[in-house]
Amino acid sequence: MSRELENLAKDLRKFLANADEEDFILKAAPKPKRAAFVSVKATKEEVSTTQKTASTKTKKTPLTKEQELAELAQKICNCKNCPLGLTRIKAVPGEGNINARIMFIGEGPGFDEDRQGRPFVGRAGQLLDKIIAAMGFKREEVFIANMVKCHPMIDPTNPDKHGNDRPPQMDEIARCRKFVEKQIVLVNPDYIVALGGVATKSLINEHTPLSALRGKLFDLKLDHYTPEKNIKILATYHPAALLRNPGWKKEAWQNLKVLLADMGAKFPSSQSKKED
Ligand code: SF4
Structure with a gap:
């Protein structure tokens, strides 16, 4: 009995001793505070890591x-x-x-385009819309741009004067060229229609007359970028030239039929009347 009492007393001392120790730890180093501190620190680290990751992601996320x-x-x-x-x-x-x-590419904005900030919105633009429709497309289905992005004027001191348009000069085209080339590689079309001599000389061959290039498909070569795929380019008259020379419309339509045939598009022969 005395041995059992001794063992019981021993267990009781041990229990009390442990309880005292725990109680001491709680008072001297409160676990919740330590935990909270670690937690806050960890939270800061996490926030900073998250922010770093987020900013890295922002930097790395490619633009659409x-x-x-x-x-x-x-x-x-x-x-x-x-x-x-x-x-x-x-x-x-x-x-x-x-x-x-x-993609249709002309030479540069004119009077109306200069005011609206949009390509081919004047009389030539209305004819281009008809040409696009005759090809079986809507204007909003194609991309329209120019070799230079600002209005070349004969008399730049008089922007309100009508008939003040001129073709862009080669040095103006050279300085602006990167913009249209970047648009080409981003849109990445299957075909480009070069409208008129300036776009044709700039994008196909500057030494050959337009008459020898019209209605033929060429592989596009750019100066500043490499397109993802082979893009074909075809030259035809500028719509402004067709307005001045309505007799050329038939020939322009023959040019465009080469592109349509290459696309595999089927169109009724009566559609050729739509060019008018
Ligand atoms: S290079 Fe600049 S300023 Fe000149 S036509 Fe192009 S966009 Fe306009």
Whole structure:
């Protein structure tokens, strides 16, 4: 009995001793505070790591095609890289379907485009809309741009004068060229239609007359970028030239039929009347 009492007393001392120790630890180093501190510290680290990860992600996340084109348009609107930027009213970056199969490229904005900041919105633009429709597309299904993005004027001191348009000069095209090339690689169309001699000389061959290049498909070669795929380019008359020379419309339609045939598009022969 005395041995049992001794063992019981021993267990009781041990229990009390442990209880005292725990109680001491709680008072001397309160676990919740330590835990809270570690937790806060960890939270700060986590926040900072999260922020770093987020900022890294922001840096690394590539822009969408739409964002890149919008950013490019903004650059064009702020550009003063050639004298045309000093006299324009509005820059005309270009517009259309960012996934277009066909891109139409003219030489530069005119009077109406300069005021609206949109390509091909004057009389020539209305004819281009008809041409696009005759090809079986809507304007919003294609992408429309120009070699230069600001209005080249004969008399830049008089932007309100009608008939003040002139073709862009080669040095103006050279300074602006990166913009249209970037648009081409971003849209990545299957075909480009070069409208008129300036776009044709710039994008196909500057030494061969337009008459020898029209209605033939060429592989596009760019100066500043490499397209993802082979893009075919076809030259035809500028709509403004067709307005001045309505007799050329039939020939222009024959040019465009080469592209349509290459696309495998089927169109009734009566559609050729739509060019009028
Ligand atoms: S024409 Fe082109 S290069 Fe010249 S100012 Fe306009 S956007 Fe810039």
